[in-house]
Amino acid sequence: MFIDSHCHINFPELAARMPEILAKMADNKVTHALCVSVDLPDFPQVLALAKEYPHIYASVGVHPDYEDTPEPSVEQLVELSNDPKIIAIGETGLDYFRLQGDLEWQRERFRTHIKASRITRKPLIIHTRAASEDTIRIMREEGAGTEAGGVAGVMHCFTESLEVARAAIDMGFYISFSGIVTFKSAKDLQAVALEVPLERILIETDSPYLAPMPHRGKMNEPGFVAHVGEYIAKLKGIPVEQVAEQTSANFFKLFNLVA
Ligand SMILES: [Zn+2]
Ligand SMILES: [Zn+2]
Numbered sequence: 001m002f003i004d005s006h007c008h009i010n011f012p013e014l015a016a017r018m019p020e021i022l023a024k025m026a027d028n029k030v031t032h033a034l035c036v037s038v039d040l041p042d043f044p045q046v047l048a049l050a051k052e053y054p055h056i057y058a059s060v061g062v063h064p065d066y067e068d069t070p071e072p073s074v075e076q077l078v079e080l081s082n083d084p085k086i087i088a089i090g091e092t093g094l095d096y097f098r099l100q101g102d103l104e105w106q107r108e109r110f111r112t113h114i115k116a117s118r119i120t121r122k123p124l125i126i127h128t129r130a131a132s133e134d135t136i137r138i139m140r141e142e143g144a145g146t147e148a149g150g151v152a153g154v155m156h157c158f159t160e161s162l163e164v165a166r167a168a169i170d171m172g173f174y175i176s177f178s179g180i181v182t183f184k185s186a187k188d189l190q191a192v193a194l195e196v197p198l199e200r201i202l203i204e205t206d207s208p209y210l211a212p213m214p215h216r217g218k219m220n221e222p223g224f225v226a227h228v229g230e231y232i233a234k235l236k237g238i239p240v241e242q243v244a245e246q247t248s249a250n251f252f253k254l255f256n257l258v259a
Pocket of ligand 2: 007
């Protein structure tokens, strides 16, 4: 069994094809998926999906790339996360690649999510792009991670260095690899994945984006997470069943779920 730890199946291009998407998950032995919230206006749809399907979970948060969107308060995030199907806070984090200029608002929004995670004890889903130094600094300042008395979380769609991976792992975090790791051009990331212990790895699609090989360039969907798992098994030279089992166990452990 595989678990897609990060997807956006509430986006219209995927939500319109739910029966097909669920069938593909079953075909590829993908047993669960976490539908990740990106803004407050879409949150009711995300929650509705998780309520409708027993093996779909959800999160609440506002993505760092969404500039013109209602700003969440700590209280709001805490309140909206008060449902057993909401298992995480995010996605949140910093993105200095997609947006430039004065991004103090992005850092403030990130701090808000970490505070909500500490209050709710629900793990963080962190998006970081071209901003790893500030990401790790703010995580430390706000007490993210198990060391600081916060809760752990996941660095999703990881594309940073081994050094950043190690800093996150030291704080109790998991590293999630997407289809990017399967791309021929991703040699540096493959070297990182080889070093990250399997006990700290999650796998994801980030669908509808970033379809893994051999579907690169097509619309992605949770069923394709199996290709990410297969690739990591090949990279590490271990049986695919071991990757499937361990990454699924990691998911249940991080999000405090009973398998
Ligand atoms: Zn992201
Ligand atoms: Zn995402």
